[in-house]
Amino acid sequence: MARLLTFIGLLGLCAAYLQGGLNKLLDFPGAVAEATHFALPLPAATAALTIVVELGASLLILTGRLRWLGALMLAAFTLAATFVANRYWALPPGHERFMMANAFYEHLGLTGAFLLVALWDRDHGR
Numbered sequence: 001m002a003r004l005l006t007f008i009g010l011l012g013l014c015a016a017y018l019q020g021g022l023n024k025l026l027d028f029p030g031a032v033a034e035a036t037h038f039a040l041p042l043p044a045a046t047a048a049l050t051i052v053v054e055l056g057a058s059l060l061i062l063t064g065r066l067r068w069l070g071a072l073m074l075a076a077f078t079l080a081a082t083f084v085a086n087r088y089w090a091l092p093p094g095h096e097r098f099m100m101a102n103a104f105y106e107h108l109g110l111t112g113a114f115l116l117v118a119l120w121d122r123d124h125g126r
Contacts, residue, residue: 007062013113014058017074021054038084053077067121075114082107 024031024047031047040046053073060070086107088100 010061010117013110013117014061014074017054017058021051021058024051024054040084050077061117064121068118071114071118071121075111075118078107078111078114082111 024034028047031050032043035043035046035050054077057070057073057077060066061074082104086100086104088097088104091097091100
């Protein structure tokens with residue numbers, strides 16, 4: 001039962017990255033447009049790397065193979081993406097700023113969760 005609950009918990013943690021990576025893979029021009037919107041360098045390469053990180057790191061976490069590495073990859077990715085996409089302090093006060101601030105701090109929470117997964121795997125790895 002513990003293994004099943006662990007897998008379900010890890011699947012929940014990776015769900016947004018699996019969904020995001022698949023959406024970007026199925027709509028690569030949209031992924032490039034998103035990278036362009038955020039003024040990221042080499043938008044096509046950035047979009048491709050994002051897909052690899054989101055899907056590859058999620059699979060490492062879910063399979064347990066180098067789980068710590070997948071968790072550190074998604075922690076770093078999430079932290080970087082948070083500062084790129086959720087710059088709530090640059091918005092005027094109001095609902096949009098409030099919602100973006102919520103997203104910013106939720107993503108910090110995800111970053112922390114991935115760091116805990118990496119530590120947990122180090123101590124209890126397969």
